[in-house]
Amino acid sequence: MSTLTVELGERSYPIHIDAHLLSKANLFDGLIKSKKAVIVTNDVIKPLLLESLQSCLQEVELEVVVLPDGEQHKTLSSFEKVITRLLEIHAGRDTTLIALGGGVIGDLTGYVAASFQRGMPFIQIPTTLLSQVDSSVGGKTAVNHPLGKNMIGAFYQPKAVFIDTATLTTLPAREFAAGMAEVIKYGIIHDVTFFDWIEQNVDSLLNQEQGALKRAIFRCCQIKAEIVEQDEQEAGIRALLNLGHTFGHAIEAEQGYGNWLHGEAVAAGIVLASQCSVKKNWLSTSEFCRIEALLKKFQLPITAPADMGMQAFMKHMRHDKKVEAGQIRFVLPKGLGHAVVTKDVSDELLKEILTHA
Numbered sequence: 001m002s003t004l005t006v007e008l009g010e011r012s013y014p015i016h017i018d019a020h021l022l023s024k025a026n027l028f029d030g031l032i033k034s035k036k037a038v039i040v041t042n043d044v045i046k047p048l049l050l051e052s053l054q055s056c057l058q059e060v061e062l063e064v065v066v067l068p069d070g071e072q073h074k075t076l077s078s079f080e081k082v083i084t085r086l087l088e089i090h091a092g093r094d095t096t097l098i099a100l101g102g103g104v105i106g107d108l109t110g111y112v113a114a115s116f117q118r119g120m121p122f123i124q125i126p127t128t129l130l131s132q133v134d135s136s137v138g139g140k141t142a143v144n145h146p147l148g149k150n151m152i153g154a155f156y157q158p159k160a161v162f163i164d165t166a167t168l169t170t171l172p173a174r175e176f177a178a179g180m181a182e183v184i185k186y187g188i189i190h191d192v193t194f195f196d197w198i199e200q201n202v203d204s205l206l207n208q209e210q211g212a213l214k215r216a217i218f219r220c221c222q223i224k225a226e227i228v229e230q231d232e233q234e235a236g237i238r239a240l241l242n243l244g245h246t247f248g249h250a251i252e253a254e255q256g257y258g259n260w261l262h263g264e265a266v267a268a269g270i271v272l273a274s275q276c277s278v279k280k281n282w283l284s285t286s287e288f289c290r291i292e293a294l295l296k297k298f299q300l301p302i303t304a305p306a307d308m309g310m311q312a313f314m315k316h317m318r319h320d321k322k323v324e325a326g327q328i329r330f331v332l333p334k335g336l337g338h339a340v341v342t343k344d345v346s347d348e349l350l351k352e353i354l355t356h357a
């Protein structure tokens, strides 16, 4: 098992990574002090993984809350459902919440943990590639509002993250690819050597060879930890993790959530951001082509939806959380392995790349 720590003083926590973690009987030793825990999961993951998790928690008094699957259930109504169950079973601030699922379950459970009696311990067990490399680490928790995604939330760090890479074997290929968009993102913003390595290991990753998978997930978590340690609440460099997200969120919102997966929208968004960089001479054409080709190898979209023009993008981008004093903040690659946050993207430049999008 590989372990790394997110160093945040008294809120520091370990990330454990290995195949078949969920078959280790002593996995949670010493972590659930009150011996009371509530697992939150959904109806897709329950038949796949709940029994294994329960068998790691034999000494613990357990309750399970099963929510319906899907982004459309990442709502205040699901939040209330979990809170109601916690009250019904007389959970206390010492009860541990365990999120078993992808980013939807992780974000929602984290927000419940942040809110219930002003904060209870929680553990992340991410089961999608996207949640293993991104959402389970760093403490962003949220639910959606009908008027905006992730509009209600808190920064609240877990006590530990357990990444069982073998859980990905049942993940639909399209969801796996969506996670790969985030993996590639880390290479572009922070580590060209990692980008090279992904290029050389496409087949091993697509075949989910455990060695390659563990190495990729470890490196992503390491980069995310490094960034979050410097900027936990996104006052500065954490925004780099949003490469592709300004354009991507606009695509997701315009197409209707769920029609384009988050990672798919991020992939097309990365290409648009990279086109901006080429226009600004921050990225060479050959670097751009490498980015596009790598996303394509994972069957990710590299163009925006055909029916989406400048107006549709602007409508959503102006309402993004990343807007500051009326100006949209963009994350743009500046050479492979490096990126910057900038408001300096003119309407003319946007028009140029979005007209051809």
Ligand code: NAD
Pocket: 042, 044, 045, 048, 069, 070, 071, 074, 101, 102, 103, 104, 105, 107, 127, 128, 129, 130, 131, 134, 135, 136, 137, 138, 139, 140, 141, 150, 167, 168, 169, 170, 171, 172, 175, 178, 262
């Ligand atoms: P998801 O949680 O909806 O999971 C995708 C699908 O895979 C679901 O149908 C789920 O039930 C299913 N699934 C999960 N694990 C499975 C498994 N092992 N086998 C088979 N099916 C499985 O989506 P996601 O991509 O994991 O997460 C997207 C969410 O994460 C969005 O709500 C997004 O806003 C959020 N997010 C949060 C952060 C953060 O920093 N907190 C970062 C990125 C994304």
Ligand code: GLY
Pocket: 134, 135, 137, 138, 140, 238, 241, 242
């Ligand atoms: N997914 C972006 C972040 O955690 O900041």
